[in-house]
Every structure is written in structure tokens, then in C-alpha cells.
Amino acid sequence: METQLMISKSAWWAGTILKGLLGLFLVFDAGMKVIKSAPSVEGTLQLGLPESCIQFLGLYLLLGTGLYLYPRTVVMGMLFLTAYLGAAVAITYRANIGGHSYLFPLVFAILLVAAEFCEMKK
Numbered sequence: 001m002e003t004q005l006m007i008s009k010s011a012w013w014a015g016t017i018l019k020g021l022l023g024l025f026l027v028f029d030a031g032m033k034v035i036k037s038a039p040s041v042e043g044t045l046q047l048g049l050p051e052s053c054i055q056f057l058g059l060y061l062l063l064g065t066g067l068y069l070y071p072r073t074v075v076m077g078m079l080f081l082t083a084y085l086g087a088a089v090a091i092t093y094r095a096n097i098g099g100h101s102y103l104f105p106l107v108f109a110i111l112l113v114a115a116e117f118c119e120m121k122k
Contacts, residue, residue, distance in 0.1 A: 008056040015118025033058025
């Protein structure tokens with residue numbers, strides 16, 4: 001017996017738009033890491049990570065975002081991105097930069113899952 005989850009059209013549109021905006025931000029962030037832009041290098045060094053890992057992190061983020069945006073691999077992409085963002089929470093919390101900067105990746109991961117939940121068709 002198959003059950004279907006019915007969602008409203010407005011919730012579907014909200015999820016789709018949110019997923020698109022999150023995808024754009026992640027692709028932009030990954031691109032900045034891959035080309036090793038100055039703000040990415042400074043931020044990574046401030047968190048205590050070596051400069052040699054910036055491009056790898058950018059490629060990992062690009063791969064996870066691509067998997068997240070492709071409908072057949074969305075679950076794998078969510079796993080990749082939540083792992084990435086979970087590590088970002090841990091690293092920012094450990095760096096103790098000031099304020100609550102570790103909340104940004106946490107909220108971002110919640111938004112990724114919420115956007116996919118709103119976009120579900122069944």
C-alpha cells in the first residue's frame with residue numbers, strides 16, 4: 001500500500017525557490033574556494049586550517065551541491081552537504097572567533113533539508 005504526501009503548490013514553489021537560492025550561494029562559495037580568492041584564503045586561515053585544503057573543500061562543496069541539485073541524487077547531495085556544514089559548525093565553534101558564527105552553517109543545513117521537504121512531490 002503506497003501513501004502519498006500531498007503538499008500545496010505554494011509550498012512546492014517556496015521549496016523550489018529556496019533550493020535554487022541555496023544552490024546559487026553554494027556554487028558561488030565553491031567557486032571562490034576553487035580559485036582561491038583572497039577572502040576565502042583569509043577566512044580559512046583565520047579558522048586554523050591550512051591554505052592547501054581550500055581547493056579540496058571547494059571541489060567537495062561543488063560535488064555535494066551538484067548532487068543536491070540533481071533530482072536523482074538529492075539524498076546523497078544532502079548527506080554530503082550536511083557533513084560539510086556539520087564540519088563547518090565544529091571548526092567555527094572551535095576557532096572561537098566571537099559571537100555565534102557557528103550558527104550560520106547550522107541554519108544553512110536546516111534550510112537545505114527544509115527546502116527539499118517542501119519540494120517533495122509525493
